[in-house]
Amino acid sequence: MYTTLNSIAFGWYPYLCAIICLFGSLVRFDREQYTWRSGSSQLLRRRQLMWGSNLFHVGILVIFGGHFVGLLTPIWVFDMMGISHGFKQVLAMVAGGVAGLMCLVGISLLTHRRLFDPRIRATSSFGDTAILLLLFAQLLLGLATIPVSAGHLDGHEMVKFMNWAQAIVTLQPGAANYVLDVNPIFKAHLMLGMTLFLVFPFTRLVHIWSAPIWYLGRRGYQVVRARPGAAQAVATRMPSSPPIQPAE
Numbered sequence: 001m002y003t004t005l006n007s008i009a010f011g012w013y014p015y016l017c018a019i020i021c022l023f024g025s026l027v028r029f030d031r032e033q034y035t036w037r038s039g040s041s042q043l044l045r046r047r048q049l050m051w052g053s054n055l056f057h058v059g060i061l062v063i064f065g066g067h068f069v070g071l072l073t074p075i076w077v078f079d080m081m082g083i084s085h086g087f088k089q090v091l092a093m094v095a096g097g098v099a100g101l102m103c104l105v106g107i108s109l110l111t112h113r114r115l116f117d118p119r120i121r122a123t124s125s126f127g128d129t130a131i132l133l134l135l136f137a138q139l140l141l142g143l144a145t146i147p148v149s150a151g152h153l154d155g156h157e158m159v160k161f162m163n164w165a166q167a168i169v170t171l172q173p174g175a176a177n178y179v180l181d182v183n184p185i186f187k188a189h190l191m192l193g194m195t196l197f198l199v200f201p202f203t204r205l206v207h208i209w210s211a212p213i214w215y216l217g218r219r220g221y222q223v224v225r226a227r228p229g230a231a232q233a234v235a236t237r238m239p240s241s242p243p244i245q246p247a248e
Contacts, residue, residue, distance in 0.1 A: 003180065009191060011176035014168050017197040024201025025209060052109030059103025063142070066096055070158075071165035085155025092158065093146050100143045107136050131203040134196060141189040148183050157182065161190075 028035070070092055078088060111132055114120050149157065160178045167175035179187065200206065 006180050007176045009176070009187070010164065010179050011174075013191075014194055017194045021197040021200045025206055028201050028206060029209075049110070049113060052106045052113065054106065055102050056106030056110060059099045059101075059106060062099035063096060063103060066092065066099070071162055072169060073162075074166065075159065075162060085159060086153055087155075089149060089153055089155035089158050093149055097143070097146050100139060100146075104136075104139050104143065107132065107139060111136055127203045131196075131199065131205060134192070134199070138189070138192045138196065141185065141192060145183075145185055145189055148185055161186070 070088070078085075114124055114129060114132060152158075160182060164175055164178040166172075167178065179190070196205075
């Protein structure tokens with residue numbers, strides 16, 4: 001029974017989450033484009049939003065990039081570069097810990113702002129609050145894996161997750177067997193992480209697809225011009241000043 005549940009959770013569930021994430025996002029973009037936004041509340045508690053948002057986004061980008069490179073890079077690439085499994089394990093713990101703490105501070109500010117400001121709470125949907133709490137819980141689980149990883153500094157535990165992730169991406173059968181005997185805290189972290197992809201299309205997270213990465217490499221500044229006729233329309237609405245009388 002345990003093996004069957006493990007196979008469902010880590011062999012089938014990842015594909016269900018990926019399919020719903022991709023096709024759900026396409027359907028939402030096609031049918032509900034007016035909801036395709038992050039729903040900013042920038043005018044309220046702006047300083048707290050600035051600190052919380054910047055810390056959260058910088059931290060989450062480092063975490064996501066580290067997970068992507070660390071899990072999906074073939075093991076032979078690290079071996080060819082002379083990077084041992086133990087060094088990779090320590091690097092992941094240190095870099096992930098620093099980024100995770102940054103992200104945790106940021107999301108704590110954002111959560112406090114959303115839950116304890118009456119005006120922001122009144123304009124927040126259930127999905128806004130729920131996804132924030134899910135991300136908060138996922139960060140806590142991720143940080144909780146660091147002490148457990150400290151007991152496996154040889155890096156062989158991490159290799160299991162690399163084999164699992166690469167087997168899932170390459171559609172290999174029996175991928176769930178790689179994580180059959182890992183610590184439950186890792187399994188909880190993996191399950192909640194996949195669940196975030198499952199609920200992705202139904203939350204404000206869809207704005208990630210629209211991240212204007214091209215904006216960083218554009219040439220020159222954006223030129224903003226007044227709409228033709230706008231200046232004339234403003235001039236006609238403004239009261240005219242009395243004519244200046246010539247001096248005698």
